[in-house]
Amino acid sequence: MATLTIGTFSSLVGSMSLDFVAKLSTAAVNKGHKVNIWLSGNATMLAKKGQKAFKDYSHLEKSIRELLSKGVEITTCEACTLARGIHKEDTIEGIRWDAMHWYLAKIANSDRVLHIGGE
Amino acid sequence: MADTKLLFLVQRPPYKSENPRLAITHAISYQTVDLFLEEGETVTPVLAFVGDGVLNCLKDQKSIQTYDTTSTETHVKNSLLLDIKVIVCKEDLERLGISHDRLADAADMGAESSINVAPFVEIMKEMETSKHLLCF
Amino acid sequence: MKLGVFLSDLRRTENTIERLKAEKFGIFLVSNGIYHATLKFNGEISPVLKIQGANYYALLEDLQTRGLSENNLVDKKIKVITYDGLVDLIMNDYEQLAWL
Numbered sequence: 001m002a003t004l005t006i007g008t009f010s011s012l013v014g015s016m017s018l019d020f021v022a023k024l025s026t027a028a029v030n031k032g033h034k035v036n037i038w039l040s041g042n043a044t045m046l047a048k049k050g051q052k053a054f055k056d057y058s059h060l061e062k063s064i065r066e067l068l069s070k071g072v073e074i075t076t077c078e079a080c081t082l083a084r085g086i087h088k089e090d091t092i093e094g095i096r097w098d099a100m101h102w103y104l105a106k107i108a109n110s111d112r113v114l115h116i117g118g119e
Numbered sequence: 120m121a122d123t124k125l126l127f128l129v130q131r132p133p134y135k136s137e138n139p140r141l142a143i144t145h146a147i148s149y150q151t152v153d154l155f156l157e158e159g160e161t162v163t164p165v166l167a168f169v170g171d172g173v174l175n176c177l178k179d180q181k182s183i184q185t186y187d188t189t190s191t192e193t194h195v196k197n198s199l200l201l202d203i204k205v206i207v208c209k210e211d212l213e214r215l216g217i218s219h220d221r222l223a224d225a226a227d228m229g230a231e232s233s234i235n236v237a238p239f240v241e242i243m244k245e246m247e248t249s250k251h252l253l254c255f
Numbered sequence: 256m257k258l259g260v261f262l263s264d265l266r267r268t269e270n271t272i273e274r275l276k277a278e279k280f281g282i283f284l285v286s287n288g289i290y291h292a293t294l295k296f297n298g299e300i301s302p303v304l305k306i307q308g309a310n311y312y313a314l315l316e317d318l319q320t321r322g323l324s325e326n327n328l329v330d331k332k333i334k335v336i337t338y339d340g341l342v343d344l345i346m347n348d349y350e351q352l353a354w355l
């Protein structure tokens with residue numbers, strides 16, 4: 001089985017790209033692949049716990065917790081997260097905090113990389 | 120000894136979104152990536168600016184004076200200082216009427232390398248020889 | 256190069272896709288990119304669908320989300336895929352991926 005690393009800058013609310021990331025990751029993990037997810041820029045909002053599941057907005061906390069329980073490594077960019085006023089105690093347990101070099105290292109050792117950087 | 124070459128392809132202009140800046144800072148983070156790699160493994164980033172993304176490379180950006188935030192020019196200059204290969208698409212510069220002397224230069228910071236202006240076909244070659252592609 | 260390109264917008268700010276060349280070229284229409292698979296523009300198919308030799312895929316869930324289905328495809332060469340199919344394609348058929 002192969003390793004897929006996904007990096008994304010899209011916001012949780014206002015775009016459905018993170019829904020795409022969650023669904024693609026779930027499909028890949030269910031097929032036995034290893035998945036890493038890097039959250040940077042506005043995507044760091046995904047790390048925030050306590051997301052209210054309004055039907056008018058994307059709400060992915062449940063999906064993220066399921067992905068974490070299946071061994072998906074999810075890391076949020078420390079600087080991008082703090083810049084948005086989100087602190088470690090505010091984030092979903094199991095999400096790592098690190099810097100961009102974590103992402104580059106995961107990319108270097110991945111079979112496939114999907115970087116959602118343009119929107 | 121294994122090196123992984125990564126191409127960072129920047130297609131969008133600066134300031135409207137954070138993405139071009141993040142492209143450059145992600146590329147620069149190769150400096151400390153060895154913290155997470157096995158002995159002998161390295162990462163080599165190449166930064167290529169195409170389409171309206173070439174506008175990130177204009178010199179004399181004054182965002183620090185106007186908005187108190189660092190400019191994409193500063194990040195481009197830091198990339199040159201760190202010997203990252205920076206390529207700007209020749210056809211896109213011509214399309215937008217930008218002469219080469221309007222591009223950022225880090226000679227004042229002591230950089231030995233400068234921006235390469237090259238046709239898109241050269242950027243395609245970089246793509247073909249990279250393991251992964253990151254578009255911004 | 257075996258390149259898979261993801262197109263997620265109807266209106267685009269870049270023209271990279273038209274300039275790319277690859278030995279194997281896959282275009283994944285996702286999110287609002289699926290409109291390229293389902294709309295004609297002044298009677299013509301999208302320029303995105305005119306890339307020589309490219310394989311085209313449209314994500315089923317993104318079609319359905321927007322009130323569209325396989326019946327709305329404007330070109331027979333477009334294949335509708337699920338997320339499972341997408342995973343198989345990116346793992347088996349395309350080595351480099353680009354989200355434009």
